[in-house]
Amino acid sequence: MIFVLLACDVEKNISEDPISVEAWVEDKQVNSESDVELHVAVRYLPEYEPLILPPSSDGLEIELLEQKEPHWIGSLQQQEFHYQLSGKEGSYIINPAIVSSALLSEDLQANLIYVDIGEAQQEAQLFDAIAPPQDQNDWIWMLAGAGVVAGLVGGFLYFRRRPLVLEPHVLARQKWDSAKGLEPHPRAVQSSMIVREYLWIQHQAPLLELSAEESVVWLQKSTLPSQIQVEIQKVLTATDRLKFARQGGGELFFKELDTAFEQIVDFGVEKT
Numbered sequence: 001m002i003f004v005l006l007a008c009d010v011e012k013n014i015s016e017d018p019i020s021v022e023a024w025v026e027d028k029q030v031n032s033e034s035d036v037e038l039h040v041a042v043r044y045l046p047e048y049e050p051l052i053l054p055p056s057s058d059g060l061e062i063e064l065l066e067q068k069e070p071h072w073i074g075s076l077q078q079q080e081f082h083y084q085l086s087g088k089e090g091s092y093i094i095n096p097a098i099v100s101s102a103l104l105s106e107d108l109q110a111n112l113i114y115v116d117i118g119e120a121q122q123e124a125q126l127f128d129a130i131a132p133p134q135d136q137n138d139w140i141w142m143l144a145g146a147g148v149v150a151g152l153v154g155g156f157l158y159f160r161r162r163p164l165v166l167e168p169h170v171l172a173r174q175k176w177d178s179a180k181g182l183e184p185h186p187r188a189v190q191s192s193m194i195v196r197e198y199l200w201i202q203h204q205a206p207l208l209e210l211s212a213e214e215s216v217v218w219l220q221k222s223t224l225p226s227q228i229q230v231e232i233q234k235v236l237t238a239t240d241r242l243k244f245a246r247q248g249g250g251e252l253f254f255k256e257l258d259t260a261f262e263q264i265v266d267f268g269v270e271k272t
Helices: 010-016 123-130 138-159 169-178 184-203 212-220 225-238 240-245 253-272
Strands: 002-005 019-025 036-044 051-053 063-065 072-073 076-086 090-094 097-100 111-119
Touching: 002 225, 036 090, 036 111, 051 225, 076 225, 090 097, 097 184, 169 184, 169 253, 184 225, 184 253, 225 240, 225 253, 240 253
Parallel strands: none
Antiparallel strands: 002 019, 019 036, 036 076, 051 097, 063 076, 072 076, 090 111
């Protein structure tokens, strides 16, 4: 069983951390007929009343199998979730949980988890399997060659049937539109994640595991145009502005985010 931890041990959580999150999968690599089993545990002081957003991952279907009632561990309460994730063969990145609280200066995010579903046969293994011994007759070589040709044709047809990968800006816009149906705070959190993921894919900006404050510092040192940096900051700091600046999250607030998002994406498209 593989663990991804934000918190350290239980004793440290009880004495130092008012809120913490752990996430782990039972197996980071499963066969094509199996599902990924994800567990999330959040510990917190009762007065923090956390909002716990569910996991997300491009290309995977996520089902909540079990949500346990909060129980006490020392002076903290713990809430546990068990999810089942399924999808086609491939490699995936899971964002296990985002935890928010009015008493936190910024949202708490579990470390990303990388998983594989299925396993492609290695070329070396394939050729070892079909290559006959050197002393075999010519007709055996012909059969082996026919098998190789059939395999190549089958592989070509398989990859032709695979769905086309969406361009980053198209995928980002689809996610952005989907988030518009959420409540203000989850929508702001999701908007931040969409921009972080897009900037990583399009510009290799390492913002997925940085806080909003750390992201601003990174942006200021980057080569991105200053105007684009301003628009990015508007989105990444949206949750903080909702909680602390009391900007309300109304129509004008999210219209400003929509405008910022479009400028960010348009800049990325122009660069390609």
